[in-house]
Amino acid sequence: QHCVPTLVDGDVRLWESRAILGYLVNKYGGQNNSLYPTDPKIRAKIDMMMYFDMGTLYLRFGQYVYPVAIHGEAPDSSKLEKFYEAMSWLNTYLDGVDYIAGSSVTIADHALVASVSSFAACGICMDKYPNIKAWLARCKSMPGYE
Numbered sequence: 001q002h003c004v005p006t007l008v009d010g011d012v013r014l015w016e017s018r019a020i021l022g023y024l025v026n027k028y029g030g031q032n033n034s035l036y037p038t039d040p041k042i043r044a045k046i047d048m049m050m051y052f053d054m055g056t057l058y059l060r061f062g063q064y065v066y067p068v069a070i071h072g073e074a075p076d077s078s079k080l081e082k083f084y085e086a087m088s089w090l091n092t093y094l095d096g097v098d099y100i101a102g103s104s105v106t107i108a109d110h111a112l113v114a115s116v117s118s119f120a121a122c123g124i125c126m127d128k129y130p131n132i133k134a135w136l137a138r139c140k141s142m143p144g145y146e
Contacts, residue, residue: 025107087119087128090112
């Protein structure tokens with residue numbers, strides 16, 4: 001398989017960045033790692049938001065942007081509105097929390113910040129999403145963000 005990113009760790013070969021994040025923390029993160037806690041309730045929030053990122057948020061962004069950027073199609077305002085709808089869901093989810101799963105950074109923050117910072121780099125204005133904007137500013141101080 002030729003995909004970016006791909007991780008090869010001995011006999012383990014993985015692609016899909018979110019799976020790679022989980023694998024690396026599970027294998028090398030040690031016990032009680034705050035990046036991907038073993039508590040099922042916290043881990044479920046982390047997994048839910050990584051699936052939301054992949055299956056809703058980034059998917060809708062791609063459905064709007066890729067036909068324009070890759071195929072030269074005219075922008076479809078209905079696809080942009082669907083993307084904005086997903087952004088509003090994320091904005092609501094982030095209300096009253098510092099990070100995706102609460103008060104500390106997890107792999108969900110690392111996954112989602114890659115998407116959201118890409119949206120910002122493509123010109124998506126964050127002003128309508130104050131919780132996302134504040135969360136993104138906090139994430140920019142995470143080790144390895146740059």
